[in-house]
Amino acid sequence: MTTALTSPDAQVEVGRAPALELRGVHREHGRGASRVQALRGVDLVVRAGELVAVMGPSGSGKSTLLALAGGLDAPTSGEVLVAGTTLSGQSPRALAALRRRALGYVFQNLNLIPALTAVENVMLPRELDGISARAARREARAALAEVGVADLADRFPDDMSGGQQQRVAIARALVGPRGLVLADEPTGALDSHTGEAVLRVLRARCDAGSAGLLVTHEARHAAWADRVIFLRDGLVVDSTGTPATPESLLGAPAPFPADGARGDATASPAPDGPNPGWDESRGSYEIDESDESEESDEFGESGESGGSRR
Numbered sequence: 001m002t003t004a005l006t007s008p009d010a011q012v013e014v015g016r017a018p019a020l021e022l023r024g025v026h027r028e029h030g031r032g033a034s035r036v037q038a039l040r041g042v043d044l045v046v047r048a049g050e051l052v053a054v055m056g057p058s059g060s061g062k063s064t065l066l067a068l069a070g071g072l073d074a075p076t077s078g079e080v081l082v083a084g085t086t087l088s089g090q091s092p093r094a095l096a097a098l099r100r101r102a103l104g105y106v107f108q109n110l111n112l113i114p115a116l117t118a119v120e121n122v123m124l125p126r127e128l129d130g131i132s133a134r135a136a137r138r139e140a141r142a143a144l145a146e147v148g149v150a151d152l153a154d155r156f157p158d159d160m161s162g163g164q165q166q167r168v169a170i171a172r173a174l175v176g177p178r179g180l181v182l183a184d185e186p187t188g189a190l191d192s193h194t195g196e197a198v199l200r201v202l203r204a205r206c207d208a209g210s211a212g213l214l215v216t217h218e219a220r221h222a223a224w225a226d227r228v229i230f231l232r233d234g235l236v237v238d239s240t241g242t243p244a245t246p247e248s249l250l251g252a253p254a255p256f257p258a259d260g261a262r263g264d265a266t267a268s269p270a271p272d273g274p275n276p277g278w279d280e281s282r283g284s285y286e287i288d289e290s291d292e293s294e295e296s297d298e299f300g301e302s303g304e305s306g307g308s309r310r
């Protein structure tokens, strides 16, 4: 499937070229004794219509990978291509335009602008793209409805719960035609029911032709993906086949070492505690199927938009 991303001065064809490609990507931070190799030669291709989950211990390089894919950070060596365009060498202005037009990015921190209402926050990237305020508002309302917060359109972030703010941030990442959606633990502030519903929206977007890269610690969230790659110490050490299944995830490596800390696979426990999906006694993931029977209408009036659990 080929999706045209329209913008005032550019047409980006997504579908022929991979939506995202990393070629031999390295990323080092710091110098000398404090030098950290966050990524050590990662190759990855994500095609239109595909949702790829990234799992791995704390400090394994997941967020670094997402930041590079989104052009928020640059590799020390190697290449990152979005919709066939190499990000290195782009001017900051061209990079910002590409990010706005082709990419949706759900950050761990929400980054909503407190002085703007929910709908204004969501329409902002589209207005920056040059579409009319009226069209931007219409798209923003549709995106808010897609994640079930249409009724909060005129509220300010400070008047919303953390979960509601997260859904507005997700709406902002999904608004308009985005060929590539990057999500770093997008369900972090959401209860499990709403979190699953957000993943269903992400899945539906990919089924409709976008590509998605999802960082998650939870196997049951990764099970929404077509495949899962596992990072450890900045390397892709394993990946599931296509599609990812609960069975393939059951044999997956631990989300973090039993006694591992951020950036050090041999130290003390991860700060955010054990992954609820990880069964230490079995040495494998326990897939929690409890929410899966509740397929209908998680988001109240708007419901979900047709994603299929694979």
Ligand SMILES: Nc1ncnc2c1ncn2[C@@H]1O[C@H](COP(=O)(O)OP(=O)(O)OP(=O)(O)O)[C@@H](O)[C@H]1O
Binding pocket: 029, 030, 036, 037, 038, 056, 057, 058, 059, 060, 061, 062, 063, 064, 065, 262, 263, 264
């Ligand atoms: N700006 C930075 N300066 C120095 N080191 C950094 C920087 N950003 C990341 N790192 C280091 O790079 C490594 C990978 O970090 P990254 O945040 O990508 O891991 P992660 O897998 O996303 O971790 P988590 O699951 O805890 O979010 C870690 O050792 C981290 O400490």
